[in-house]
Amino acid sequence: MAGKVRFFAVRTTIGQEYNVSLLMEERAKASKIEVHSLAVVSGLRGIVIVETDIPHVVHRLSYGIKHVKGVIRGGMNIDDIIKFIAPRPVIEMVKVDDLVEITSGPFIGMKGRVVQIDKSRGEVKVEIAEAAYPLPITINAEYIKIIGRKEETESGVET
């Protein structure tokens, strides 16, 4: 059963994925369309993923809904989308000396270097690169994005 193509992508206006998915849910329930699930993931902008065994119902599900731009040809299997649905936590992937970007909070958009990792609390200590003096801050690992490994930071720091 695993590996069967049963995920189809519906293209929507960017920013309307949630609304479209809720409208499609209503239609699937009202018209008893055989859809197992719908998903909107943060890694795919303007895409709603539809899980069904019958490919042609995706057209019936999405036809005429506002902000739907069409159905993408072809399908995916569970291996293709599992990394979007259940991504590995950042705290497991981050290493000391990684170049990271802060994605939330007062330091949003700033880049820095990881100096310490606390796996039990899920926090990392980051030294802000843009600061004039060493400025280590402790933040939750959810709020950082890894943008470079140690080797890459040495060569590509001049950006």
Added chain:
Amino acid sequence: MPKRILPFKACVKCKLLVPPNVEICPNCGSRDFSDDWEGIAIIINPEKSEIAQALNITNPGRYALKVR
């Protein structure tokens, strides 16, 4: 990710999305909710859905994929 204006909050324990006036999660009974969530999985048929199996979801409903 698009700016979210949906009227939902997510249960921190089971990630179920509920309207903001709900006080106890109908799925797990928790009282912890968060407004900072991302991604949505609408499970209609949990027995047949591979997404539900991957996320260990047994009840149909709307779930957030990431809750902070």
